[in-house]
Amino acid sequence: MQDFNFWAPTRYIFGHDAELKTGIMAAQSGWNNILLVYGGQSAVKSGLLDRVRKAINEAGVSVTLFGGIRPNPVDGPVREAIAICREKNIDGIIAVGGGSVIDTAKAIAAGALYFEGDFWDFFTGKRVVEAALPIGVVLTIPAAGSEGSGNAVITDSRNSQKISIRTEYQLRPKWALMNPALTLSLPWHQTVAGIADMMAHIMERYLTTTPDVEVTDRISEGLLMAIMKSALKLKENPDDYEARANIMWSGTLAHNGTCGCGRNEDWTSHALEHVLSAIYDVTHGAGLAVVFPAWIQFLADKAPEKPAMLGRRIFNIPEQTPDREAALLTADALRGFFSQLDLPVTFAGLGIENPDIPLYVEYFHRDKGTPYVGYYPLYPEETAQVYALMK
Amino acid sequence: MQDFNFWAPTRYIFGHDAELKTGIMAAQSGWNNILLVYGGQSAVKSGLLDRVRKAINEAGVSVTLFGGIRPNPVDGPVREAIAICREKNIDGIIAVGGGSVIDTAKAIAAGALYFEGDFWDFFTGKRVVEAALPIGVVLTIPAAGSEGSGNAVITDSRNSQKISIRTEYQLRPKWALMNPALTLSLPWHQTVAGIADMMAHIMERYLTTTPDVEVTDRISEGLLMAIMKSALKLKENPDDYEARANIMWSGTLAHNGTCGCGRNEDWTSHALEHVLSAIYDVTHGAGLAVVFPAWIQFLADKAPEKPAMLGRRIFNIPEQTPDREAALLTADALRGFFSQLDLPVTFAGLGIENPDIPLYVEYFHRDKGTPYVGYYPLYPEETAQVYALMK
Numbered sequence: 031m032q033d034f035n036f037w038a039p040t041r042y043i044f045g046h047d048a049e050l051k052t053g054i055m056a057a058q059s060g061w062n063n064i065l066l067v068y069g070g071q072s073a074v075k076s077g078l079l080d081r082v083r084k085a086i087n088e089a090g091v092s093v094t095l096f097g098g099i100r101p102n103p104v105d106g107p108v109r110e111a112i113a114i115c116r117e118k119n120i121d122g123i124i125a126v127g128g129g130s131v132i133d134t135a136k137a138i139a140a141g142a143l144y145f146e147g148d149f150w151d152f153f154t155g156k157r158v159v160e161a162a163l164p165i166g167v168v169l170t171i172p173a174a175g176s177e178g179s180g181n182a183v184i185t186d187s188r189n190s191q192k193i194s195i196r197t198e199y200q201l202r203p204k205w206a207l208m209n210p211a212l213t214l215s216l217p218w219h220q221t222v223a224g225i226a227d228m229m230a231h232i233m234e235r236y237l238t239t240t241p242d243v244e245v246t247d248r249i250s251e252g253l254l255m256a257i258m259k260s261a262l263k264l265k266e267n268p269d270d271y272e273a274r275a276n277i278m279w280s281g282t283l284a285h286n287g288t289c290g291c292g293r294n295e296d297w298t299s300h301a302l303e304h305v306l307s308a309i310y311d312v313t314h315g316a317g318l319a320v321v322f323p324a325w326i327q328f329l330a331d332k333a334p335e336k337p338a339m340l341g342r343r344i345f346n347i348p349e350q351t352p353d354r355e356a357a358l359l360t361a362d363a364l365r366g367f368f369s370q371l372d373l374p375v376t377f378a379g380l381g382i383e384n385p386d387i388p389l390y391v392e393y394f395h396r397d398k399g400t401p402y403v404g405y406y407p408l409y410p411e412e413t414a415q416v417y418a419l420m421k
Numbered sequence: 422m423q424d425f426n427f428w429a430p431t432r433y434i435f436g437h438d439a440e441l442k443t444g445i446m447a448a449q450s451g452w453n454n455i456l457l458v459y460g461g462q463s464a465v466k467s468g469l470l471d472r473v474r475k476a477i478n479e480a481g482v483s484v485t486l487f488g489g490i491r492p493n494p495v496d497g498p499v500r501e502a503i504a505i506c507r508e509k510n511i512d513g514i515i516a517v518g519g520g521s522v523i524d525t526a527k528a529i530a531a532g533a534l535y536f537e538g539d540f541w542d543f544f545t546g547k548r549v550v551e552a553a554l555p556i557g558v559v560l561t562i563p564a565a566g567s568e569g570s571g572n573a574v575i576t577d578s579r580n581s582q583k584i585s586i587r588t589e590y591q592l593r594p595k596w597a598l599m600n601p602a603l604t605l606s607l608p609w610h611q612t613v614a615g616i617a618d619m620m621a622h623i624m625e626r627y628l629t630t631t632p633d634v635e636v637t638d639r640i641s642e643g644l645l646m647a648i649m650k651s652a653l654k655l656k657e658n659p660d661d662y663e664a665r666a667n668i669m670w671s672g673t674l675a676h677n678g679t680c681g682c683g684r685n686e687d688w689t690s691h692a693l694e695h696v697l698s699a700i701y702d703v704t705h706g707a708g709l710a711v712v713f714p715a716w717i718q719f720l721a722d723k724a725p726e727k728p729a730m731l732g733r734r735i736f737n738i739p740e741q742t743p744d745r746e747a748a749l750l751t752a753d754a755l756r757g758f759f760s761q762l763d764l765p766v767t768f769a770g771l772g773i774e775n776p777d778i779p780l781y782v783e784y785f786h787r788d789k790g791t792p793y794v795g796y797y798p799l800y801p802e803e804t805a806q807v808y809a810l811m812k
Contacts, residue, residue: 037431038429039428045425256640
């Protein structure tokens with residue numbers, strides 16, 4: 031086990047009507063002028079935005095609306111919102127939405143208190159986030175885990191490059207209100223993309239070269255099993271509140287750092303997928319459902335130990351199965367599971383009829399360096415092999 | 422899944438030399454006058470206390486020592502320390518030790534800011550803790566999980582009654598420095614008593630009547646499996662740092678609330694054990710090793726579903742085994758595991774040659790009410806049955 035720091039101070043209020051606590055929480059947090067960040071029309075049409083706004087107003091807190099954040103969010107709206115924060119003396123941000131909205135809120139929060147330059151400096155690595163406006167969340171899409179993480183991903187609109195930043199605590203939301211009932215109305219494709227995303231968050235951390243992290247391994251396997259069981263229940267009945275609740279809470283634990291304690295992490299699959307969603311604007315989770323099994327399949331010949339262990343423990347692959355074969359079976363089992371959920375597992379399933387692997391390889395190494403060092407180091411030739419397994 | 426709040430804002434710094442960060446952390450926390458609470462002579466003899474004191478002094482923070490806290494800590498020293506806190510304008514407390522020291526520090530922290538009465542009011546339920554001095558921890562015994570919890574247990578010196586209080590966040594330590602190497606020198610009986618204690622913390626939460634808590638169930642099972650595997654490695658080699666590290670971190674997660682999210686909890690075994698440690702001053706964890714298998718065995722005839730599920734998932738009891746039989750096998754497996762660790766599993770093993778079951782039943786219901794309602798409600802006759810299974 032490696033030495034580690036773990037600080038996850040987000041306060042979670044989970045369950046029925048949690049979103050109605052926005053006002054109380056904003057007031058308790060000492061905020062007077064809120065920027066309310068949200069996405070498209072679904073929060074408006076469902077009445078959620080009105081309920082939240084009313085709760086905040088009733089607590090005597092002022093609200094400025096800032097909507098229209100799109101999936102794979104870009105830098106432009108962040109700058110726009112930073113200007114509003116300064117003009118209106120915003121002292122707290124509430125994000126109502128999923129990962130895209132929350133990540134945008136985080137970028138705004140950091141940028142609003144950074145007067146020496148542009149917020150993008152944090153994403154290029156020129157500066158680290160030292161201070162940020164405090165953030166509260168009303169979660170509507172269990173997927174990205176941003177409600178409990180210190181991380182954010184923003185796409186550079188000039189070149190479609192997705193860039194992640196990671197802070198220990200500076201960008202962790204102060205609180206997150208999580209009502210699983212809000213997710214009952216999610217379209218199926220969004221539900222399952224979220225499931226693939228949270229499973230990837232766990233497996234990216236599971237694929238570690240650090241030995242002797244049994245406690246973190248076992249928690250990760252447990253979360254994966256709980257997610258898969260709940261996902262299959264949802265497939266039977268998308269209105270199953272209990273399954274939605276298990277998935278929502280799992281998505282938070284998948285990404286709040288719990289599954290990373292004491293070890294290095296992989297993140298190769300996310301890097302491979304970011305290229306695809308940058309070029310084709312595919313849904314991140316759907317892209318991961320294509321990428322992850324291919325990555326595991328590739329590893330079967332290179333570094334099968336951890337994928338084999340995963341398969342033995344969560345897919346009941348017999349103990350005595352040799353590592354290579356067990357890793358291949360793990361890749362198959364993952365593909366089978368994702369297919370059961372109607373997720374794509376090939377380029378064609380993503381709507382990419384003529385994959386341009388040389389282009390993906392070029393983008394991948396342009397953005398991530400050569401070799402890309404995760405669980406197993408990738409040089410361009412190998413990166414091409416992994417992408418080829420997605421055909 | 423039940424609605425829940427979860428807020429675990431303790432900052433963990435885990436790994437080699439973590440205790441040397443005491444000074445930096447105290448200064449960063451803005452503390453000027455520390456009360457350093459510790460236990461017996463082991464922290465002095467090992468040089469730990471000196472190292473910590475030096476680190477704090479080097480950060481320019483003043484230290485007042487307050488040692489001598491004993492296992493199953495009582496109220497007297499708490500009052501003494503509260504007086505010192507007020508006299509010396511103490512603004513932060515650092516606990517160097519295990520659960521007894523940390524729990525004492527928590528009681529001091531709450532009492533020091535309560536001017537309208539005696540700190541015991543919190544334990545009798547007359548008042549709830551609203552404010553407390555901030556606490557930092559250097560953990561030396563992985564067992565009680567107090568380093569990450571908002572709970573404390575103090576024994577009433579007048580009648581030997583152990584009383585617990587539970588706060589959502591008010592008594593959670595601000596930070597905990599966790600160096601597994603400090604636990605390499607723990608005597609074997611203390612090591613294994615700690616293991617039984619943390620396993621009980623998980624199983625108390627696992628025995629729930631709340632359905633559909635798959636995510637929390639799976640995390641709990643994962644922690645138990647990790648603890649058992651690491652414990653058997655330690656039995657082979659008590660100097661195994663990695664096994665110590667896995668156990669230390671598991672002990673924190675066992676009790677910081679993670680395993681309770683979304684469900685009601687049992688705590689019958691702790692209540693049964695508190696009677697024994699109050700009368701005989703037995704080690705809490707050793708007492709739990711006797712109590713827990715008996716409780717599971719008793720449940721086999723009453724409410725076997727959850728014990729059976731536990732056994733199937735962590736002891737590989739075949740799926741098709743009927744619930745009652747699976748629960749009995751779970752009790753056997755637990756006894757077998759504890760015995761392998763040289764823990765007692767009977768009254769005789771605890772050194773109680775002539776158990777006085779009527780007395781235990783009387784104390785139990787005097788302290789906890791009739792019926793005691795946990796996973797399965799206990800009336801005196803049934804309580805006697807459970808104690809009888811410890812013979």
